[in-house]
Amino acid sequence: MSRRNPKGRDINGIVLLDKDVGLSSNAALQKVKRLFFAKKAGHTGALDPLASGILPICLGQATKIAQFLLENDKSYFVRSKLGQMTDTGDCEGSIIKTQSFEHLNEREIVNTAISFIGDILQIPPMYSALKRDGHPLYKLARQGVEVKRESRPVTIHKMTYLGYANGILSLEITCSKGTYIRTLIEDIGKKLGCGAHVVELRRTGFAHIDISQTFKFSDLEALALDNYQTLDDKILASEAMLPNLENVYLSEAQSVNIKFGREIQTDKQGLFKVKLFDEKKQFFGIGECQENGTIVPKRLFI
Missing domain, CATH: 3.30.2350.10 (Pseudouridine synthase)
Incomplete structure (x- = not known):
């Protein structure tokens, strides 16, 4: 090239x-x-x-x-192994606990999994990119250090059962931002009383x-x-990646003002973000509407 x-x-x-x-x-x-x-x-x-x-x-x-x-919300296909817990919550880690799962029937497994649909609290895993005092948690975890993490709210919008055989549970999950699928699978395993970890994970949906x-x-x-x-x-x-934001088309004067960081007056009311287009209908950034009908710049392509 x-x-x-x-x-x-x-x-x-x-x-x-x-x-x-x-x-x-x-x-x-x-x-x-x-x-x-x-x-x-x-x-x-x-x-x-x-x-x-x-x-x-x-x-x-x-x-x-x-x-x-x-x-944005995201969707995943996940296969998980019941009966084993690992230090990372997935198959890349070391097994730290093994428990019996053979006594569980399909109905118990499905009912337990779908009980997590809705608003739940999750404790972020140590093997994550979240930072504590400027250090990613996964780096601390590799050093054998574990720190207290606060639980945080996430939402499981949808969970579809795809099958269960030989200790492998397959699910499709649609969830809110910030959801850790590894943690969700671990929590399902804990509720079943046998532990679990992720063996395959594929993100199949991102927003629309x-x-x-x-x-x-x-x-x-x-x-x-x-x-x-x-x-x-x-x-x-x-x-095109922001379909849920309303389009706002500006005049040349409005475009100039907002590019200089000034508020502009519109007939919009309420607190919400919008996509901004200039007088040539070219997208140039994100603005935020205010209760008084003004739009303030949030992130501009300048």
């Missing part, structure tokens, strides 16, 4: 990557950034190396809306995006041409 600018290309938008198992989210990000030769890139909604599935990669200005994408809309990295590599055109056609517009 021709690379005229050593710093990379000014390209904006989102690549819907289907991350492979065994790859960290940051490693996947760097591979996509290099392939597109983008100046700037970031991911949203990190996935463990064990997990595969939807990982939105934000390029250029799209990195500015990553924080808003984190608010379905796994069928994503691309494997190998697919993107095959599309890479010297002029980048075929590859760039797979970049999703930033605003």
